[in-house]
Amino acid sequence: MGLYELAVLFDPRLPDEEVAELSDGVKDLLSGLGAEIVKEESWGTKRLAYPIQKLTEARYVFFTVKVDDGNPFPEVEKRLEQNDKVLRYMTVRLDQGRLRRRGEELEPAAVAAVPPVASVAPGSGSEPAAAEHKEAS
Amino acid sequence: MRGKPTRRKKKTFIKRRKVCRFCADKIATVDYKDTQTLHHFIVDRAKILPSRISGTCAKHQRIIQQAIKRARHIALLPYTAD
Numbered sequence: 001m002g003l004y005e006l007a008v009l010f011d012p013r014l015p016d017e018e019v020a021e022l023s024d025g026v027k028d029l030l031s032g033l034g035a036e037i038v039k040e041e042s043w044g045t046k047r048l049a050y051p052i053q054k055l056t057e058a059r060y061v062f063f064t065v066k067v068d069d070g071n072p073f074p075e076v077e078k079r080l081e082q083n084d085k086v087l088r089y090m091t092v093r094l095d096q097g098r099l100r101r102r103g104e105e106l107e108p109a110a111v112a113a114v115p116p117v118a119s120v121a122p123g124s125g126s127e128p129a130a131a132e133h134k135e136a137s
Numbered sequence: 138m139r140g141k142p143t144r145r146k147k148k149t150f151i152k153r154r155k156v157c158r159f160c161a162d163k164i165a166t167v168d169y170k171d172t173q174t175l176h177h178f179i180v181d182r183a184k185i186l187p188s189r190i191s192g193t194c195a196k197h198q199r200i201i202q203q204a205i206k207r208a209r210h211i212a213l214l215p216y217t218a219d
Contacts, residue, residue, distance in 0.1 A: 049214050049216075050215050052212060088210070090211050
Protein backbone atom coordinates (compact mmCIF):
# COMPACT_ATOMS: atom_id res chain seq x y z
CA MET A 1 0.00 0.00 0.00
CA GLY A 2 2.66 2.47 0.87
CA LEU A 3 3.93 4.79 3.50
CA TYR A 4 1.67 6.48 5.97
CA GLU A 5 2.12 8.84 8.81
CA LEU A 6 0.05 8.66 11.94
CA ALA A 7 -0.03 11.70 14.18
CA VAL A 8 -1.31 11.24 17.71
CA LEU A 9 -1.93 13.92 20.30
CA PHE A 10 -1.85 12.64 23.84
CA ASP A 11 -3.14 14.24 26.98
CA PRO A 12 -0.42 16.58 28.33
CA ARG A 13 -1.17 15.61 31.92
CA LEU A 14 0.18 12.13 31.43
CA PRO A 15 3.65 11.34 32.77
CA ASP A 16 6.40 10.63 30.27
CA GLU A 17 6.39 6.92 30.97
CA GLU A 18 2.73 6.61 30.21
CA VAL A 19 3.08 8.42 26.91
CA ALA A 20 5.94 6.09 26.03
CA GLU A 21 3.78 3.16 27.06
CA LEU A 22 0.87 4.32 24.95
CA SER A 23 3.17 4.95 22.00
CA ASP A 24 4.53 1.45 22.32
CA GLY A 25 0.96 0.20 22.44
CA VAL A 26 0.20 1.95 19.16
CA LYS A 27 3.34 0.54 17.62
CA ASP A 28 2.58 -2.97 18.80
CA LEU A 29 -0.91 -2.71 17.44
CA LEU A 30 0.36 -1.46 14.09
CA SER A 31 3.00 -4.13 13.74
CA GLY A 32 0.50 -6.73 14.89
CA LEU A 33 -1.69 -5.71 11.96
CA GLY A 34 1.09 -6.14 9.44
CA ALA A 35 2.51 -2.63 9.38
CA GLU A 36 6.18 -1.88 9.73
CA ILE A 37 7.24 1.07 11.85
CA VAL A 38 9.75 3.06 9.84
CA LYS A 39 10.17 5.98 12.14
CA GLU A 40 8.86 7.44 15.34
CA GLU A 41 9.09 11.09 16.12
CA SER A 42 8.16 12.64 19.42
CA TRP A 43 7.80 16.37 19.74
CA GLY A 44 7.07 16.37 23.42
CA THR A 45 4.58 18.82 24.86
CA LYS A 46 3.56 21.48 22.43
CA ARG A 47 1.12 24.33 22.61
CA LEU A 48 -2.07 23.84 20.60
CA ALA A 49 -3.26 26.42 18.11
CA TYR A 50 -6.71 26.11 19.66
CA PRO A 51 -7.97 24.27 22.73
CA ILE A 52 -9.03 20.66 22.39
CA GLN A 53 -11.16 19.33 25.23
CA LYS A 54 -10.31 22.53 27.08
CA LEU A 55 -6.63 21.66 27.01
CA THR A 56 -4.11 24.08 25.59
CA GLU A 57 -1.23 21.66 25.20
CA ALA A 58 -0.68 18.17 23.93
CA ARG A 59 2.06 15.65 23.45
CA TYR A 60 2.74 15.09 19.80
CA VAL A 61 3.94 11.75 18.53
CA PHE A 62 4.31 10.85 14.85
CA PHE A 63 4.69 7.36 13.48
CA THR A 64 5.83 6.67 9.97
CA VAL A 65 4.50 3.33 8.92
CA LYS A 66 4.99 1.12 5.93
CA VAL A 67 2.07 -1.06 4.98
CA ASP A 68 2.45 -3.82 2.43
CA ASP A 69 -0.84 -5.56 2.58
CA GLY A 70 -3.96 -5.20 4.61
CA ASN A 71 -5.21 -2.00 6.15
CA PRO A 72 -4.42 -1.58 9.83
CA PHE A 73 -5.91 1.88 10.12
CA PRO A 74 -9.59 1.18 10.74
CA GLU A 75 -8.65 -0.86 13.78
CA VAL A 76 -5.94 1.54 14.97
CA GLU A 77 -8.21 4.54 14.58
CA LYS A 78 -11.01 2.80 16.39
CA ARG A 79 -8.73 2.19 19.33
CA LEU A 80 -7.43 5.74 19.32
CA GLU A 81 -10.96 7.07 19.15
CA GLN A 82 -11.94 5.07 22.21
CA ASN A 83 -8.89 6.08 24.19
CA ASP A 84 -9.59 9.07 26.42
CA LYS A 85 -5.90 9.84 26.66
CA VAL A 86 -5.77 10.58 22.95
CA LEU A 87 -6.95 14.07 22.16
CA ARG A 88 -6.68 13.71 18.43
CA TYR A 89 -5.12 11.63 15.70
CA MET A 90 -4.65 11.82 11.98
CA THR A 91 -3.49 9.36 9.37
CA VAL A 92 -1.98 10.71 6.21
CA ARG A 93 -0.51 9.00 3.20
CA LEU A 94 3.01 10.06 2.34
CA ASP A 95 2.97 10.28 -1.41
CA GLN A 96 5.88 10.06 -3.75
CA GLY A 97 6.47 13.76 -3.90
CA ARG A 98 6.71 14.11 -0.20
CA LEU A 99 9.03 11.15 0.00
CA ARG A 100 11.37 12.87 -2.35
CA ARG A 101 11.69 15.77 -0.01
CA ARG A 102 11.90 13.77 3.18
CA GLY A 103 13.88 10.98 1.60
CA GLU A 104 17.02 11.51 3.61
CA GLU A 105 15.11 11.37 6.87
CA LEU A 106 13.67 7.99 6.08
CA GLU A 107 15.55 4.77 5.82
CA PRO A 108 16.90 4.44 2.29
CA ALA A 109 15.65 0.88 2.15
CA ALA A 110 12.14 1.95 3.00
CA VAL A 111 12.17 4.60 0.32
CA ALA A 112 13.57 2.27 -2.31
CA ALA A 113 11.00 -0.34 -1.43
CA VAL A 114 8.10 1.95 -2.23
CA PRO A 115 6.81 1.09 -5.68
CA PRO A 116 6.65 4.09 -7.95
CA VAL A 117 3.12 5.34 -8.15
CA ALA A 118 2.00 6.02 -11.70
CA SER A 119 3.64 9.27 -12.64
CA VAL A 120 1.48 12.26 -11.97
CA ALA A 121 0.33 13.93 -15.13
CA PRO A 122 1.75 17.42 -15.46
CA GLY A 123 -0.63 20.01 -14.22
CA SER A 124 -2.81 17.66 -12.23
CA GLY A 125 -0.39 17.21 -9.35
CA SER A 126 -3.15 16.53 -6.90
CA GLU A 127 -2.59 14.58 -3.73
CA PRO A 128 -4.25 11.25 -3.29
CA ALA A 129 -6.65 12.64 -0.80
CA ALA A 130 -8.79 9.57 -0.97
CA ALA A 131 -6.21 7.61 0.94
CA GLU A 132 -6.44 9.89 3.86
CA HIS A 133 -8.41 9.40 7.01
CA LYS A 134 -9.42 12.36 8.99
CA GLU A 135 -11.43 12.21 12.12
CA ALA A 136 -12.42 14.98 14.40
CA SER A 137 -12.77 13.89 17.94
CA MET B 138 4.51 57.16 -5.90
CA ARG B 139 2.30 59.20 -3.66
CA GLY B 140 3.87 62.62 -4.12
CA LYS B 141 2.04 65.93 -4.29
CA PRO B 142 -0.93 65.50 -6.56
CA THR B 143 -0.35 68.64 -8.53
CA ARG B 144 -2.12 67.25 -11.50
CA ARG B 145 -4.58 64.43 -11.64
CA LYS B 146 -2.61 61.68 -13.13
CA LYS B 147 -3.99 58.62 -14.71
CA LYS B 148 -3.51 55.71 -12.41
CA THR B 149 -0.80 53.52 -13.71
CA PHE B 150 -0.58 49.96 -12.57
CA ILE B 151 2.84 48.54 -12.30
CA LYS B 152 2.49 44.88 -12.80
CA ARG B 153 4.93 42.85 -10.85
CA ARG B 154 5.26 39.42 -12.16
CA LYS B 155 4.45 37.07 -9.37
CA VAL B 156 6.37 33.87 -9.31
CA CYS B 157 5.29 30.81 -7.44
CA ARG B 158 7.79 30.34 -4.65
CA PHE B 159 7.58 26.61 -4.84
CA CYS B 160 8.06 26.45 -8.58
CA ALA B 161 11.05 28.76 -8.28
CA ASP B 162 12.59 26.62 -5.57
CA LYS B 163 11.52 23.38 -7.27
CA ILE B 164 9.78 22.16 -4.17
CA ALA B 165 7.33 19.39 -4.96
CA THR B 166 5.58 19.03 -1.64
CA VAL B 167 4.90 20.79 1.60
CA ASP B 168 4.88 18.96 4.88
CA TYR B 169 1.91 19.71 7.10
CA LYS B 170 4.25 19.74 10.08
CA ASP B 171 6.31 22.54 8.57
CA THR B 172 4.31 25.31 10.20
CA GLN B 173 7.00 27.90 9.57
CA THR B 174 6.41 27.66 5.85
CA LEU B 175 2.67 27.34 6.19
CA HIS B 176 2.49 30.48 8.31
CA HIS B 177 3.47 32.48 5.24
CA PHE B 178 0.30 31.30 3.55
CA ILE B 179 -2.27 32.22 6.14
CA VAL B 180 -3.49 35.71 6.91
CA ASP B 181 -3.75 37.20 10.39
CA ARG B 182 -7.30 35.93 10.65
CA ALA B 183 -5.87 32.46 10.03
CA LYS B 184 -7.53 32.22 6.65
CA ILE B 185 -5.69 30.62 3.79
CA LEU B 186 -4.01 33.27 1.69
CA PRO B 187 -5.45 33.36 -1.83
CA SER B 188 -3.03 32.47 -4.56
CA ARG B 189 -3.80 35.73 -6.31
CA ILE B 190 -2.12 37.45 -3.39
CA SER B 191 0.72 35.05 -2.77
CA GLY B 192 1.34 34.35 -6.44
CA THR B 193 1.43 30.64 -5.86
CA CYS B 194 0.58 28.57 -8.89
CA ALA B 195 -2.57 26.47 -8.85
CA LYS B 196 -0.73 23.23 -8.38
CA HIS B 197 1.19 24.39 -5.37
CA GLN B 198 -1.77 26.25 -3.95
CA ARG B 199 -3.59 22.93 -3.77
CA ILE B 200 -0.65 21.37 -2.02
CA ILE B 201 -0.40 24.22 0.49
CA GLN B 202 -4.13 24.17 1.06
CA GLN B 203 -4.05 20.49 1.84
CA ALA B 204 -1.09 20.93 4.20
CA ILE B 205 -2.75 23.82 6.03
CA LYS B 206 -5.92 21.85 6.52
CA ARG B 207 -3.98 18.92 7.88
CA ALA B 208 -1.98 21.15 10.19
CA ARG B 209 -5.23 22.67 11.44
CA HIS B 210 -6.66 19.30 12.25
CA ILE B 211 -3.84 18.46 14.62
CA ALA B 212 -3.89 21.98 16.06
CA LEU B 213 -0.57 23.08 14.64
CA LEU B 214 -2.38 25.94 12.94
CA PRO B 215 -5.54 27.72 14.04
CA TYR B 216 -8.85 27.57 12.20
CA THR B 217 -9.65 31.10 13.29
CA ALA B 218 -7.86 33.84 15.12
CA ASP B 219 -9.83 33.68 18.38
